[in-house]
Amino acid sequence: MLDGLEKEQEKQGHCFCRCADDGYIYVQSPAAGERVMASISHFLVKMRKLQVNREKSAVALVDERKFLGYLLTSYR
Numbered sequence: 001m002l003d004g005l006e007k008e009q010e011k012q013g014h015c016f017c018r019c020a021d022d023g024y025i026y027v028q029s030p031a032a033g034e035r036v037m038a039s040i041s042h043f044l045v046k047m048r049k050l051q052v053n054r055e056k057s058a059v060a061l062v063d064e065r066k067f068l069g070y071l072l073t074s075y076r
Helices: 003-012 030-047
Strands: 015-019 022-026
Touching: 003 015, 003 030
Parallel strands: none
Antiparallel strands: 015 022
């Protein structure tokens, strides 16, 4: 069900990782993060009839959130 979402993210040029129904999408700015979050939430709710867990979902810096129990870091 999420393959279409991944294909759309690839078209947009976003970096992402997903394991089952958990995922991260990497963008350049908080404003871009908010736009992508709104777009993805719309896709999942309207197109796939899935729920988005608002408690687990966030726009944040990469090193502020854990993914599958791991803290990812960025090298700048």
